[in-house]
Amino acid sequence: QVQLVESGGxxxxxxxxxxxxxxxxxxxFSMYAMGWFRQAPGKEREFVAAISGNSREIFxxxxxxxxxxxxxxxxxxxxxLQMNSLKPEDTAVYYCAADQGVxxxxxxxxxxxxxxxxxxxxxxx
Numbered sequence: 001q002v003q004l005v006e007s008g009g010x011x012x013x014x015x016x017x018x019x020x021x022x023x024x025x026x027x028x029f030s031m032y033a034m035g036w037f038r039q040a041p042g043k044e045r046e047f048v049a050a051i052s053g054n055s056r057e058i059f060x061x062x063x064x065x066x067x068x069x070x071x072x073x074x075x076x077x078x079x080x081l082q083m084n085s086l087k088p089e090d091t092a093v094y095y096c097a098a099d100q101g102v103x104x105x106x107x108x109x110x111x112x113x114x115x116x117x118x119x120x121x122x123x124x125x
Contacts, residue, residue: 002114009119020081022096030074033101036081038092050105086123093118
């Protein structure tokens with residue numbers, strides 16, 4: 001069982017930066033692949049970025065590639081999403097997710113068993 005808690009969301013102007021954190025419970029954090037998803041009002045939840053348990057496999061959605069960076073600290077049991085050059089279209093509730101995967105990552109919502117409650121990111125123009 002893994003419990004996830006996101007933090008770091010907020011209001012930022014276009015071009016600005018935010019860093020999201022996802023804190024996980026449990027002693028086997030390094031065994032879990034992790035991902036970030038987002039959901040804007042009236043839209044489906046979409047994939048943002050994913051990282052394997054050992055951090056060797058990383059994948060980004062085309063819409064955030066070059067602007068967002070996913071990382072994790074397995075000692076602290078925290079995953080991060082550094083978001084730079086933010087755009088109004090990045091506005092959404094951001095969710096972190098986890099499922100077992102030391103050396104792999106997942107990009108679909110149905111591949112993740114555990115989810116956080118979400119944190120709001122609003123980018124003003």
